[in-house]
Amino acid sequence: MSTVRPVVAVVDDDPRVLESLEDLLESAGYVAWCFSSAGSLLDRRLSGVDVLITDIGMPGTDGFELRDLVKKARPELPVFLITARHEIADQFRAQGTSGFFRKPFDGQALLAAVANALNDREVEGNDES
Template sequence: MSKGKNLIAVVDDDPRILESLENLFESAGYGVRRFSSAKSLIDDGLSDVGCLITDIGMPSVDGFELHDLVKKVRPDLPVFLITGRHEIGDQQRASAKGVSGFFRKPFDGPTLLAAVGGALRAHGGDEAR
């Protein structure tokens, strides 16, 4: 697994989504750390992560709350929100928070890869491969 700027943390309570995103990003040359809850990510730490992708609809700490917690510790960390909900308010709230990207499930893998690659390059990371 690669370390540093090209390491992506993925948080989702759906193991199928975690596996799918891990496969997608590893196939593009990124390292991936999977977490089934916001608490598990917070407990593990963010020091070596270059980007965060998190589901919005999770129990306990949702994706918006996780975004806020992460930004207190790592204000420059790119954060992407994903969701299976189709509420206009979610996208507006994400935009108001300045998230790096907002994707509704099912999302287009190449589009997500491109967005994450762009965010990593903009924040000093190298593109995978």
Template structure:
């Protein structure tokens, strides 16, 4: 009985997908989101997220620089299917200025970033 109640509670929590090829960053963000009351799902690549589908997801947080499909390409793919889906981008690079205009309706977080600011952005996107 407790397990069923636990599952129901999880279904009611917003689901945030985290996409990052760095397993340390992926795990840290998943832990952060879980501790803030969200349900998190981690993916090591954009392709793995897309192959699982976007159903059931409420927000996506993705790294920009990844092998294969990068964060900008993932944003475009998500936007073509679910234009209302909030997507937040993360990067450790500082030469992204030229592409920043492509993220006008999305947040861009430069690593290292204040996790409180990220959580506020997620909260605001879900409001």
């Protein structure tokens, strides 16, 4: 019997954050796909991705723009925004996401939020059957 591990895509232009989140997610049993830009994720496509975690402040397509593009293509996909910025406007713009975390954030809180989002999707999927 094989267990399919959920895939969490992480987009951040800071390689240290990518490495840290990859280690955290994989230690919790997820498959982590890491991307240094929104474009590199979009080039790969979203098929197979179960959750998206994206930084807000990135060059090119920022996290808000990526969230909007993803929600058009996959409205059911849970999206979490992370940021080191602390402007209050970001909280308003983060509405419509599954979660918003300010760096440095509690890794266990992020893992719990990811697990909850996946459980919610599973329950909703079963309700439609």
